[in-house]
Amino acid sequence: MNLRDTLCIKDGRLNIGGCDCVELAKKYGTPLYVLDEEYVRQVMRAYLEGLSDYGKYAVAYASKALSCLALYNIVKEEGLWTDVVSGGELYATQKAGIDPKHIVMHGNNKTPKEMKEGVETGVGHIVVDGIDEIDRLDKIAGEVGKKATVLIRVNPLVEAHTHAAVQTARPDSKFGVIIGEEATNAIKTILTKENLIFDGLHCHIGSQIFDYSAFELAVDTMVEFIASLNKQGIKVNTLNMGGGFGIYYSGDDPLFTPMRYAHTVRNLALLLEKSISKHGIEKPFLIIEPGRSIVGEAGITLYTVGTIKEIKGIRKYVAIDGGMFENPRYALYQSKYTAINASRADKPFVQSVAVCGKCCESGDMIGIDIPLQDTQVGDTLAVFSTGAYNYSMASNYNMNAVPPMVIVKDGKSDYIVKPQTYDDLIRNNALPEWFKG
Numbered sequence: 422m423n424l425r426d427t428l429c430i431k432d433g434r435l436n437i438g439g440c441d442c443v444e445l446a447k448k449y450g451t452p453l454y455v456l457d458e459e460y461v462r463q464v465m466r467a468y469l470e471g472l473s474d475y476g477k478y479a480v481a482y483a484s485k486a487l488s489c490l491a492l493y494n495i496v497k498e499e500g501l502w503t504d505v506v507s508g509g510e511l512y513a514t515q516k517a518g519i520d521p522k523h524i525v526m527h528g529n530n531k532t533p534k535e536m537k538e539g540v541e542t543g544v545g546h547i548v549v550d551g552i553d554e555i556d557r558l559d560k561i562a563g564e565v566g567k568k569a570t571v572l573i574r575v576n577p578l579v580e581a582h583t584h585a586a587v588q589t590a591r592p593d594s595k596f597g598v599i600i601g602e603e604a605t606n607a608i609k610t611i612l613t614k615e616n617l618i619f620d621g622l623h624c625h626i627g628s629q630i631f632d633y634s635a636f637e638l639a640v641d642t643m644v645e646f647i648a649s650l651n652k653q654g655i656k657v658n659t660l661n662m663g664g665g666f667g668i669y670y671s672g673d674d675p676l677f678t679p680m681r682y683a684h685t686v687r688n689l690a691l692l693l694e695k696s697i698s699k700h701g702i703e704k705p706f707l708i709i710e711p712g713r714s715i716v717g718e719a720g721i722t723l724y725t726v727g728t729i730k731e732i733k734g735i736r737k738y739v740a741i742d743g744g745m746f747e748n749p750r751y752a753l754y755q756s757k758y759t760a761i762n763a764s765r766a767d768k769p770f771v772q773s774v775a776v777c778g779k780c781c782e783s784g785d786m787i788g789i790d791i792p793l794q795d796t797q798v799g800d801t802l803a804v805f806s807t808g809a810y811n812y813s814m815a816s817n818y819n820m821n822a823v824p825p826m827v828i829v830k831d832g833k834s835d836y837i838v839k840p841q842t843y844d845d846l847i848r849n850n851a852l853p854e855w856f857k858g
């Protein structure tokens with residue numbers, strides 16, 4: 422289990438950020454997302470610390486992992502940048518007062534509206550994802566009357582050892598242009614455009630990566646490519662290496678600490694420096710974009726156990742009051758999770774159960790083989806490492822409300838996302854005139 426100072430067992434119950442989880446469940450109801458502010462800040466500081474010796478760098482928090490105003494406030498306070506992949510995420514960053522120059526805008530199919538919003542807002546970098554985006558962005562920037570500073574997303578063809586759905590640098594990928602001739606031609610086209618300023622390269626090889634040799638290879642491959650561009654007279658100021666640093670979900674994964682992330686990116690920067698001198702290029706401004714590792718382990722989800730059903734000789738189902746509408750990751754990728762009975766947290770783990778949700782889908786599971794203590798109807802169940810890609814992927818499937826989220830710190834708790842009501846669920850429903858007759 423990935424327990425720590427701010428996620429521990431106290432008086433026989435699970436405690437996060439100095440708050441008793443059973444009390445949190447009582448106060449706010451379940452399902453409930455809980456975010457440990459201290460851990461979020463520790464990981465952010467670790468990344469900054471790890472890159473400090475490199476000197477020219479930014480850590481851009483990847484919004485897609487978890488996007489809400491409170492988090493953007495922390496991003497701002499800790500001196501991070503942020504990336505966005507939609508007009509909605511961009512809007513939220515601006516509501517939170519993030520400096521537009523500290524925003525990297527992604528998307529393999531940014532709509533013209535989103536491109537216009539990015540240019541109007543003056544985001545620091547728009548990442549061109551494909552050849553046909555170049556003309557479109559140039560035209561839009563011209564109409565807005567502002568130049569757009571761009572990176573190009575390059576697929577370095579470096580395979581990361583992770584789930585196929587989160588690998589992004591295979592040849593068969595919807596993202597980016599292939600390193601080499603295709604990317605070079607795209608850059609040459611960008612350089613001919615009146616309203617685009619070419620600033621550098623971006624790559625992102627995948628997510629939930631533990632085998633850092635893939636990052637090392639990606640760094641060297643990108644630097645070699647920069648050297649080949651330099652030889653053709655093309656200057657590259659910025660190298661954005663994306664995100665993808667793994668977290669602990671289950672016993673299959675290594676354990677992480679903020680220090681370990683600092684160490685990982687320090688090594689990455691050292692390798693970059695080595696590669697820079699090997700290929701003889703000018704030191705680029707380095708950007709990394711971690712998402713999951715900043716908020717993933719900081720988040721847990723609390724549930725109330727409802728039905729318990731045992732099928733003799735097959736398995737025991739422990740049903741919780743959440744499911745794929747608030748955590749779709751098992752349904753999407755058969756992701757693994759660790760859980761604890763927060764009400765009996767100091768008791769031994771005596772069984773392996775299927776934790777299932779309340780949606781009308783057989784695949785609506787949190788996990789099928791989760792070790793657990795003796796568990797009774799009404800207990801509070803906590804699932805760990807749900808801070809990333811849970812709330813941000815939640816839906817109203819079966820007209821379930823997306824759960825609220827509270828942030829905890831030093832024994833205090835408060836909402837950062839308020840509960841949805843039944844009225845919220847039908848707020849945007851409409852009846853055409855001819856239904857009203």
Ligand SMILES: Cc1ncc(COP(=O)(O)O)c(C=O)c1O
Nearest residue numbers: 483625628664665710711712713
């Ligand atoms: C372009 C880009 N940057 C950063 C990230 C963040 O990755 P992670 O949350 O694994 O750190 C992603 C995730 O898909 C991404 O696509």
